[in-house]
Amino acid sequence: MHHNNPFMAPQQKKEEEIMEEEEMEEPVSPTAMYLKSSKLSLTVLAVLESETPIDDSRCITLIRDLFLPINPRFSSIMVEENKRVKKWKRVSVNLQDHVKAPEFPAGMTPEYYGECFTEYLSNIAAEPFPENRPLWEIHIVKYPTKDAAGSIIFKLHHSLGDGYSLMGALLSCLKRFDDPNLPLTLPSRKSAAKGHGGASFLHRARRLFLGLVYTPLDFVVGVMKSSFLIDDTSPIHSGEAQNKPIVTVTTTLSIDEFKKITSKLNVTINDVLTGVVILGTRLYMQQVDQESKKSTTTALVLINTRALQGYKSIDEMIKPKSKMPWGNRFAFLHVPIPKVTSSELQNPLCFVIKARKMIKRQRSSGAVYLTGQLLNLIRKLGGPDDAAKYIHGTLQNTSLAISNLIGPVEKMALDNKPVKGLYFVVSGHPQSVSVTVMSYIGSLRLAITVEKGFVDQEKFKACIEYAFKAVFNAALQL
Numbered sequence: 001m002h003h004n005n006p007f008m009a010p011q012q013k014k015e016e017e018i019m020e021e022e023e024m025e026e027p028v029s030p031t032a033m034y035l036k037s038s039k040l041s042l043t044v045l046a047v048l049e050s051e052t053p054i055d056d057s058r059c060i061t062l063i064r065d066l067f068l069p070i071n072p073r074f075s076s077i078m079v080e081e082n083k084r085v086k087k088w089k090r091v092s093v094n095l096q097d098h099v100k101a102p103e104f105p106a107g108m109t110p111e112y113y114g115e116c117f118t119e120y121l122s123n124i125a126a127e128p129f130p131e132n133r134p135l136w137e138i139h140i141v142k143y144p145t146k147d148a149a150g151s152i153i154f155k156l157h158h159s160l161g162d163g164y165s166l167m168g169a170l171l172s173c174l175k176r177f178d179d180p181n182l183p184l185t186l187p188s189r190k191s192a193a194k195g196h197g198g199a200s201f202l203h204r205a206r207r208l209f210l211g212l213v214y215t216p217l218d219f220v221v222g223v224m225k226s227s228f229l230i231d232d233t234s235p236i237h238s239g240e241a242q243n244k245p246i247v248t249v250t251t252t253l254s255i256d257e258f259k260k261i262t263s264k265l266n267v268t269i270n271d272v273l274t275g276v277v278i279l280g281t282r283l284y285m286q287q288v289d290q291e292s293k294k295s296t297t298t299a300l301v302l303i304n305t306r307a308l309q310g311y312k313s314i315d316e317m318i319k320p321k322s323k324m325p326w327g328n329r330f331a332f333l334h335v336p337i338p339k340v341t342s343s344e345l346q347n348p349l350c351f352v353i354k355a356r357k358m359i360k361r362q363r364s365s366g367a368v369y370l371t372g373q374l375l376n377l378i379r380k381l382g383g384p385d386d387a388a389k390y391i392h393g394t395l396q397n398t399s400l401a402i403s404n405l406i407g408p409v410e411k412m413a414l415d416n417k418p419v420k421g422l423y424f425v426v427s428g429h430p431q432s433v434s435v436t437v438m439s440y441i442g443s444l445r446l447a448i449t450v451e452k453g454f455v456d457q458e459k460f461k462a463c464i465e466y467a468f469k470a471v472f473n474a475a476l477q478l
Contacts, residue, residue: 025087028078030379030387032159033086036078036135037388040395042158042428044166045125047447048414049148049421056140060095062415063138066173068093073160074134084383097133101140114145122247122452124155125427135160147250148420163405163424177413184408187255187439211364218334218367223374225298225334226394232295235288236281237399238454242430245452249461250423253444253468261475265349267356270404272471273444274301274335274359275352277402277435280467282340284460297337300395300431301359302403303368331368332394333359348470349478396430404437404444411441423447433460 035042068074076088104116120141129135135157142150156166176182221229231237238244258269265272278299285292335358344350362368379387395401405424412419423438423445432451437444446464450457 025079025089026072026076028086028088028159030376030384032078033379033384034375034388034391036157036159037385039385039388040392040428041128042426043125043129044156044158044163044424044426045121046154046156046166046170046424047121047422048152048154048170048419050150050152050414051418051420052149053144054140054142054150054152054417056101056142058415059099059138059140062173063095063099067138067169070169070172071160074136076134077132078135078159083385084379086384091134093134098136099138099140101142104143108143110144110146113143114147116143117141117145117151118247118249121153121425122245124153125246125425126243129157152414158426158428163403167405167407167424171408171412174412174414174419175416176408177411177418180413180416184410184412186406187409207364210361211366214361214364215366215370218362218365219370222332222334222367222371222394225397226390227397230397231298231399232292234292234295234297234399235285236433236455236460237297238432238451239396241432241451241454242396244454246427246449247452247457248425248447248449249457250445250447251461251465252421253446253465255439255442255444257468257472258444261352261472264475264478265352267352269444271356271359272352273404273437274299274355274402275349276468276471277400277446277464278335278337278355279348279351279471280460280464281400281433282337283467284463286340287459287463288456293340297400298398299335299337299400299402300398301333301335302401303331303333303363331371333362333368334398335359335362337399347474348467349474351467352471392430399431399433401426401429401431401434402437403434405439407438407440409441421445425449435464 034040072090073088075093076090078086079089080086102116102120104113108116120139124137124139129137137155139153139155140150141153144150154166154170160166161169171184174184176184230239233239255269258272261267261272262269281297281299282293285295285297335355338344338351338354375387375390378390403426407422412422422440424436425447426434426436427449432455434449436447436449438447439445448457448461448464450460
């Protein structure tokens with residue numbers, strides 16, 4: 001397998017190279033500095049699956065006209081002014097350097113190409129970005145797999161933005177397949193848990209009281225877990241995942257089935273998703289090692305700290321004082337993975353209820369805000385690398401990361417070609433397992449990324465699928 005650049009036909013220089021005028025350098029945000037430092041460097045890989053074979057003849061034109069103008073950061077490199085300050089510096093962008101297409105043996109089966117794709121994704125996830133070029137690449141894989149006729153991988157450094165920003169950027173390049181003139185729409189974010197008007201004052205007062213009680217507790221526990229409270233070594237926590245090869249498998253679950261569970265339990269899809277992943281994780285651990293049922297294991301649930309009501313246009317995101325700003329606006333919630341008893345295995349719904357209580361409680365507390373202030377203090381006293389080291393500890397000391405993004409409810413098209421599927425992966429973190437989730441049309445696509453050779457990805461996926469069926473069947477019996 002090797003890279004081939006399919007776009008070397010003679011073109012005018014202006015089509016090969018985008019020259020940007022020198023502009024005032026933009027400061028790099030503190031969080032972006034944390035995510036690209038000597039202590040931590042995270043990359044987001046978004047995989048867009050095509051229903052039809054990919055025609056790459058218009059690729060350079062599309063990137064130049066649609067992708068590059070999205071944000072100046074796509075035409076910038078990160079430069080260090082001093083140990084505490086970095087800036088985004090605009091540079092010329094040679095698109096040929098950023099677009100890659102692998103070559104696999106010809107005439108093979110979709111199953112074979114699926115294995116090639118999995119290996120290719122693992123390989124590019126491990127490759128660092130060159131320091132002298134903007135922090136993105138687009139990989140065009142034109143070979144059919146059982147999931148798609150071809151795939152496009154958008155490899156973006158996390159310092160460019162979080163999942164919300166980067167997904168907003170990706171969606172701005174896409175149109176509705178049924179009618180390109182209509183906007184893509186997103187599923188409702190309304191909570192399934194409805195309150196009663198008469199109890200709203202008491203409910204708010206209770207939340208305020210609990211927030212005051214739990215804020216110091218959650219904050220102190222978070223600091224301890226980021227510093228010296230380390231999860232036990234277990235089948236999902238080697239403690240040595242940093243810089244190890246990763247491998248990703250995906251599975252698809254029905255949103256309609258999730259909604260049946262949420263209506264029965266009066267919870268949100270996110271509550272069900274977290275409960276299912278936690279139950280599936282514990283089942284996997286016990287299948288591999290019965291003794292691991294006693295181990296202390298923690299999941300990090302990533303939340304968006306914007307008051308999220310849906311993706312804003314890119315123009316809206318980059319406006320000063322935007323309510324939905326571009327950038328990295330996320331936080332971690334520590335969710336202990338319960339130790340499983342045989343009675344709890346008979347009642348899988350308890351995992352959903354426990355997950356809901358933990359997430360709801362931590363969202364009500366001010367620990368997320370205090371942690372942000374602590375990171376600012378660490379940065380001011382010791383510099384961005386020290387703050388990045390703290391975040392690295394938060395990740396390394398826990399066993400599992402869970403994050404999710406919402407996607408459109410309509411089929412999308414890229415250059416009038418239908419998009420069959422969409423998922424994303426985060427690489428560079430020191431955990432042995434992460435589960436990233438993306439909704440699209442009527443499905444939730446789970447990407448399970450594991451430390452290669454340490455976690456059995458197929459067995460882990462089977463445990464997640466079993467956990468979902470168990471929760472679904474139990475909910476229908478209520």
